Amino acid sequence: MSSSRIDALTQWAAQHHGLDRATLRLSAAGGDASFRRYFRLTLPDGNTQIIMDAPPAQEDSAPFVTIGQRWHAAGLPVPAIHASDLEAGFLLLDDLGDTPLQATFTDPARTKENHLAALSLIAELQNRANPAALPAYDAALLARELDLFPEWCLERWLSLSAPGSWETLRTGLIERALEQPVVSVHRDFDAMNLMWHDQTLYMIDFQDAVAGPLSYDVISLLRGRYCRFSADQFAALVSTFYQQARQEGRLTRSVSEAAFLAQCHAMAAQRSLKVLGIFCRLTLRDSKQGYLARLPHFLTHLEDSLMALPEHDEFADWVREVLRPAILQRLEASTP
Known part of the structure; x- marks a missing residue:
């Protein structure tokens, strides 16, 4: 993953929270068989969220957002989607920890x-x-x-x-x-x-x-x-x-x-x-x-x-x- 893309998603997260990007910490949180990658975002107060990086040239995140919102509304246990930029391929999700x-x-x-x-x-x-x-x-x-x-x-x-x-x-x-x-x-x-x-x-x-x-x-x-x-x-x-x-x-x-x-x-x-x-x-x-x-x-x-x-x-x-x-x-x- 290019440093420019990491910079872009960090800046996007900072803007969403109204924070200076220098106050945020980002660490790798895994990937999967697709081109999606995940990062753990640590906020200044110690709370964490997950950023999904899904390059739009390879991944269409619209179904994830649509299905996630629908299933969440139905009371199913799925991560809440706090923000999304489908054009950039960035999503901000609940952090569900590290216990698959x-x-x-x-x-x-x-x-x-x-x-x-x-x-x-x-x-x-x-x-x-x-x-x-x-x-x-x-x-x-x-x-x-x-x-x-x-x-x-x-x-x-x-x-x-x-x-x-x-x-x-x-x-x-x-x-x-x-x-x-x-x-x-x-x-x-x-x-x-x-x-x-x-x-x-x-x-x-x-x-x-x-x-x-x-x-x-x-x-x-x-x-x-x-x-x-x-x-x-x-x-x-x-x-x-x-x-x-x-x-x-x-x-x-x-x-x-x-x-x-x-x-x-x-x-x-x-x-x-x-x-x-x-x-x-x-x-x-x-x-x-x-x-x-x-x-x-x-x-x-x-x-x-x-x-x-x-x-x-x-x-x-x-x-x-x-x-x-x-x-x-x-x-x-x-x-x-």
Whole structure:
């Protein structure tokens, strides 16, 4: 990030607070897979806020502001947006501290407890946020996401062709997603985008929210980057969410628990394939480091999902016999 941009955002923050910029302190507060960067602003009285720097040439912050204001008004736990300059790409937000959800995964009991808390937050999001104003997570978007896998992971990174069973899997996963009730979907409800602050679990990075399948955020959480649950553990957590969704009317009697679990496995396969493609794209196109090392974790998530979808056994066999060896060999070859 250029010093001129840091100077500009510091001056913008100072003007917003009516202060001399020399009285402000700015420190790095992290970044993410996009071009956004975050800084902690310390005011003269010791209070802090977060400045989001989202260069407008690469990032459109308008959806973040619109969704954030709407969800905040609905009583959802999201950071308040105190000021924004979309033309410059600067936003001033609540400081939610430095405790993302994964920092609490210190032992099995606490890990389960905090996943249950996050599942309750998904229910709160689905109950309070009207999906009508969000972009549709439709067949076209689901297909574009799935197609990241053959394009970026197979062709560009591994120089592999997709197997003959790919089209059947692709069609089946899209159909399973679209048969679910439509709700507000955060779309990256991974532990890293959930922050504990003042004994409340907050959502951040919600700019890509869509109106989509009921199970999507559940899968982002349970098949995320930090944990791998056994089949029984996964089913038990899904069951907890299912029972609450039934009680609150987001699922009807016509959807059995077994049917919903199968929908979750299909949604998990879709997301794992998308992530494999995205991580390869981040590496090859955006020159971002560290993402390839995470491929085996999401490959295991994919295998876990396919194991529960016997109609896609042919693709599962290809993953085990061709894809896994190819990924591991390519990773080994690229290790210094």
